[in-house]
Amino acid sequence: MIVSLLAAFSVITVIVSAKVVPKDSEECRILLGDAFIEEIAGYSEVRDNILNYVLVGDFKTKTYDELAKFVDKFGARPSGTDTLEQSIDYMIQLTRDEGIDDITTEELEVPQWTRGQEEVTMLEPRVKNIAVLGLGRSVSTPPEGVTAEVVVVNSFAQLDTFSDNDIEGKIVLYDPVFTSYGETVTYRTQGATKAAAKGAVASLVRSIAPFSINSPHTGSQNYGENVTKIPTAAITLEDADLIRRFYNRGEKVVLNIKMFSTYDTKISRNTLIDYKGTENPEKLVIVSGHIDSWDVGQGAMDDGGGLFISWAVPVILKRLNLKPKRTIRSIFWTAEELGLVGAYAYEEKHRDENHNINFIMESDEGTFAPLGLAVAGNKEARCIVAEVLKLFKSINASTLVEDDSPGSDIAVIIKTGVPGASLHNDNGKYFWFHHTEGDMMNVEDEHELDLGTAFWTAVAYIIADISADIPR
Amino acid sequence: MIVSLLAAFSVITVIVSAKVVPKDSEECRILLGDAFIEEIAGYSEVRDNILNYVLVGDFKTKTYDELAKFVDKFGARPSGTDTLEQSIDYMIQLTRDEGIDDITTEELEVPQWTRGQEEVTMLEPRVKNIAVLGLGRSVSTPPEGVTAEVVVVNSFAQLDTFSDNDIEGKIVLYDPVFTSYGETVTYRTQGATKAAAKGAVASLVRSIAPFSINSPHTGSQNYGENVTKIPTAAITLEDADLIRRFYNRGEKVVLNIKMFSTYDTKISRNTLIDYKGTENPEKLVIVSGHIDSWDVGQGAMDDGGGLFISWAVPVILKRLNLKPKRTIRSIFWTAEELGLVGAYAYEEKHRDENHNINFIMESDEGTFAPLGLAVAGNKEARCIVAEVLKLFKSINASTLVEDDSPGSDIAVIIKTGVPGASLHNDNGKYFWFHHTEGDMMNVEDEHELDLGTAFWTAVAYIIADISADIPR
Numbered sequence: 017m018i019v020s021l022l023a024a025f026s027v028i029t030v031i032v033s034a035k036v037v038p039k040d041s042e043e044c045r046i047l048l049g050d051a052f053i054e055e056i057a058g059y060s061e062v063r064d065n066i067l068n069y070v071l072v073g074d075f076k077t078k079t080y081d082e083l084a085k086f087v088d089k090f091g092a093r094p095s096g097t098d099t100l101e102q103s104i105d106y107m108i109q110l111t112r113d114e115g116i117d118d119i120t121t122e123e124l125e126v127p128q129w130t131r132g133q134e135e136v137t138m139l140e141p142r143v144k145n146i147a148v149l150g151l152g153r154s155v156s157t158p159p160e161g162v163t164a165e166v167v168v169v170n171s172f173a174q175l176d177t178f179s180d181n182d183i184e185g186k187i188v189l190y191d192p193v194f195t196s197y198g199e200t201v202t203y204r205t206q207g208a209t210k211a212a213a214k215g216a217v218a219s220l221v222r223s224i225a226p227f228s229i230n231s232p233h234t235g236s237q238n239y240g241e242n243v244t245k246i247p248t249a250a251i252t253l254e255d256a257d258l259i260r261r262f263y264n265r266g267e268k269v270v271l272n273i274k275m276f277s278t279y280d281t282k283i284s285r286n287t288l289i290d291y292k293g294t295e296n297p298e299k300l301v302i303v304s305g306h307i308d309s310w311d312v313g314q315g316a317m318d319d320g321g322g323l324f325i326s327w328a329v330p331v332i333l334k335r336l337n338l339k340p341k342r343t344i345r346s347i348f349w350t351a352e353e354l355g356l357v358g359a360y361a362y363e364e365k366h367r368d369e370n371h372n373i374n375f376i377m378e379s380d381e382g383t384f385a386p387l388g389l390a391v392a393g394n395k396e397a398r399c400i401v402a403e404v405l406k407l408f409k410s411i412n413a414s415t416l417v418e419d420d421s422p423g424s425d426i427a428v429i430i431k432t433g434v435p436g437a438s439l440h441n442d443n444g445k446y447f448w449f450h451h452t453e454g455d456m457m458n459v460e461d462e463h464e465l466d467l468g469t470a471f472w473t474a475v476a477y478i479i480a481d482i483s484a485d486i487p488r
Numbered sequence: 489m490i491v492s493l494l495a496a497f498s499v500i501t502v503i504v505s506a507k508v509v510p511k512d513s514e515e516c517r518i519l520l521g522d523a524f525i526e527e528i529a530g531y532s533e534v535r536d537n538i539l540n541y542v543l544v545g546d547f548k549t550k551t552y553d554e555l556a557k558f559v560d561k562f563g564a565r566p567s568g569t570d571t572l573e574q575s576i577d578y579m580i581q582l583t584r585d586e587g588i589d590d591i592t593t594e595e596l597e598v599p600q601w602t603r604g605q606e607e608v609t610m611l612e613p614r615v616k617n618i619a620v621l622g623l624g625r626s627v628s629t630p631p632e633g634v635t636a637e638v639v640v641v642n643s644f645a646q647l648d649t650f651s652d653n654d655i656e657g658k659i660v661l662y663d664p665v666f667t668s669y670g671e672t673v674t675y676r677t678q679g680a681t682k683a684a685a686k687g688a689v690a691s692l693v694r695s696i697a698p699f700s701i702n703s704p705h706t707g708s709q710n711y712g713e714n715v716t717k718i719p720t721a722a723i724t725l726e727d728a729d730l731i732r733r734f735y736n737r738g739e740k741v742v743l744n745i746k747m748f749s750t751y752d753t754k755i756s757r758n759t760l761i762d763y764k765g766t767e768n769p770e771k772l773v774i775v776s777g778h779i780d781s782w783d784v785g786q787g788a789m790d791d792g793g794g795l796f797i798s799w800a801v802p803v804i805l806k807r808l809n810l811k812p813k814r815t816i817r818s819i820f821w822t823a824e825e826l827g828l829v830g831a832y833a834y835e836e837k838h839r840d841e842n843h844n845i846n847f848i849m850e851s852d853e854g855t856f857a858p859l860g861l862a863v864a865g866n867k868e869a870r871c872i873v874a875e876v877l878k879l880f881k882s883i884n885a886s887t888l889v890e891d892d893s894p895g896s897d898i899a900v901i902i903k904t905g906v907p908g909a910s911l912h913n914d915n916g917k918y919f920w921f922h923h924t925e926g927d928m929m930n931v932e933d934e935h936e937l938d939l940g941t942a943f944w945t946a947v948a949y950i951i952a953d954i955s956a957d958i959p960r
Binding site: 141261265448454456 | 556557560561562563613614616619700701702703725726729730733734737785786920921924925926928929930
């Protein structure tokens with residue numbers, strides 16, 4: 017996932033938001049009425065049917081196996097590449113092989129930022145190679161690189177204590193303490209702009225992560241208006257600490273930064289797979305993940321897992337001949353990592369039908385063991401979802417956390433008033449691997465993926481089938 | 489640390505060996521006698537003196553701060569390099585600055601294996617860069633590299649199921665399940681030899697580690713007699729799994745391996761710092777760590793921590809004016825990583841005085857929170873150490889584990905019958921960072937290092953001062 021200005025704070029929100037507690041349950045009972053609550057509880061048979069099929073039946077380990085084949089075959093799938101387009105074709109064929117043909121692709125223009133050679137060398141106080149990953153959309157350095165002294169700051173406030181003269185011609189290293197991703201990532205997304213405004217020739221950021229084995233983490237950043245675009249990159253926690261220790265001891269640190277990249281735009285596609293509703297086919301319950309990834313690792317976790325549990329929903333329902341009243345649409349978003357580009361295009365293109373989106377779901381914060389949902393919506397909407405989640409106590413996935421901007425892509429739709437949810441999962445180590453070469457299949461677990469698939473499918477089915485719409 | 493044939497199994501031993509339990513305590517009481525046990529218990533004041541000085545007094549965070557300055561200044565210190573020799577000079581000066589002048593260096597010939605460019609590229613089934621670290625003493629490939637198909641095995645037994653024809657001209661990838669370091673490392677140390685014996689043109693090994701963020705782990709290996717020396721390297725857990733998945737699906741995997749290195753010998757030095765005993769200066773209690781490191785990371789954990797807690801022992805005793813009866817010798821071993829070269833030279837040079845070594849200690853398996861000691865020696869020797877360890881209950885460092893081959897360097901001396909011990913510490917994550925670029929100061933913790941320093945110093949002092957020698 018990326019974090020846009022819009023969706024930036026979902027991780028924090030999850031942490032601070034409250035679970036639905038017994039008091040709320042009573043409120044929900046009054047709001048929903050006993051009959052409706054009983055109706056929802058009546059989906060226990062369907063739930064068992066789906067859980068059994070995925071956890072012990074024919075679909076067991078299918079999500080993991082298909083995801084592994086997919087990410088092994090294509091590897092990283094950055095926005096704008098042929099690889100991404102081929103991977104979209106592959107997913108379409110994989111779906112057709114299941115006898116599902118109601119597949120639409122919608123073209124849109126996407127950015128293509130292509131990483132070239134990247135090399136950071138500490139020249140003083142001693143020569144050392146510094147592991148590095150340039151940030152998305154970063155400009156290149158001149159061929160000989162940028163050589164300059166480093167100023168280390170731990171916050172924008174500390175940067176502001178320096179005069180422009182102090183920063184002019186320097187490299188700024190942001191070395192913030194990692195609190196939460198949502199809070200700390202601002203040094204990655206806005207660091208270059210703020211450093212450039214004070215005359216810096218380049219900026220570096222301590223990777224936005226709580227743990228490292230000398231692992232740099234890439235990610236998006238955006239240049240502000242009216243400032244010089246300076247080269248910008250992430251270095252590892254270890255090297256950031258090393259440079260800070262030198263700096264704090266009063267030793268001058270000089271780096272040479274060489275970074276080369278190209279920028280272009282290409283055509284890519286959002287992919288929509290419809291599993292048509294029997295009574296209200298115009299009404300949509302959307303499940304989704306993004307198919308593009310960063311250019312490091314395999315994008316197995318970000319967001320291969322979310323992609324595949326969403327792919328599995330119509331596949332499993334068709335195999336089990338379960339036909340909900342509303343249509344379930346599985347969307348594979350494109351170009352999420354460089355700014356939710358696919359989601360914005362979808363929102364614009366489908367604005368007229370916005371009222372038909374009953375509920376929208378995305379998994380883009382890991383597919384570790386599911387714990388429940390992070391839900392946006394009014395009180396009644398959350399009450400309905402809470403009742404649905406009660407059906408998943410046996411797999412420990414009954415937690416509802418309130419989150420006004422869940423997901424990444426879907427936040428674009430949710431801000432228009434559509435209720436929705438992202439997968440709430442046991443993702444404490446998500447940011448250890450996020451946007452690194454370590455985002456490979458090893459992060460995924462067969463059984464946890466099965467749990468995610470079963471949960472995602474059953475929840476989507478129930479919401480698409482119950483007698484009442486999710487209210488706005 | 490490395491693991492030689494000699495010292496290979498200390499990690500396993502620690503895991504399977506038993507703590508000294510109450511039954512043993514009674515046995516010890518009979519062996520040692522109440523008077524001697526009371527004498528040892530009487531060192532509680534000295535213990536408090538040392539613990540206070542390090543944990544809350546003037547030495548607080550000194551170990552961490554000095555270690556950080558040292559590893560930041562020199563970085564990696566591979567055997568045979570000028571950097572290693574300069575780092576030895578630095579440690580001597582740091583000791584002299586404390587007013588300690590009884591310092592001897594002993595020259596010896598050490599190997600210098602210098603890593604050059606290393607690059608592994610998967611060519612089939614798709615092009616992918618494979619992160620790699622060549623293994624110590626590996627020969628180079630031809631300039632164009634070695635290009636061959638991969639055969640994946642998880643054990644030597646599985647390799648043996650292939651005919652020489654199957655392996656001839658291939659690259660063997662060892663992909664063993666990590667059980668313990670001592671058990672699994674054999675695929676790193678002997679893999680090339682066994683693959684070459686069957687006609688392989690190169691061998692790769694899954695990094696000897698239980699966890700990874702796409703981190704390759706280097707380490708030593710030795711070519712056997714009478715087989716072709718083939719290039720050999722470690723790849724990451726993630727890439728090993730990727731290649732195995734392709735292989736298991738029946739897809740042909742072709743790699744190009746380019747590795748270049750040089751091999752030479754140089755002169756290096758063991759460093760001996762003597763803090764003279766008042767009554768039996770000829771008798772030695774040795775504390776030690778190795779000063780050389782691998783060429784990746786900073787060697788902060790392997791073995792900067794062990795080096796500095798051993799450096800601290802005479803320094804603290806001098807500062808506190810504590811004078812034990814026997815001499816405490818702090819040794820900084822050289823060239824441990826390429827085969828305990830410094831230790832073997834010391835053992836040979838000092839063989840005549842072997843009988844004077846009362847007890848020998850090394851810390852080379854991490855300086856995380858100390859838990860006690862892993863002790864080699866006869867029953868009575870272990871009983872004495874167990875009584876000493878009872879003094880460290882307040883810092884949770886009273887555990888004695890029986891280990892017939894503790895430490896790395898000191899195993900060379902211990903096998904001659906000298907009793908000794910290595911630091912038993914909370915090192916569950918040691919092999920996450922071991923021999924990687926991640927072996928930097930971030931692995932170390934100020935307070936845990938203080939605990940290690942205080943424990944190491946007090947234990948050494950007490951053993952050097954008690955009325956009885958440690959029996960053989």
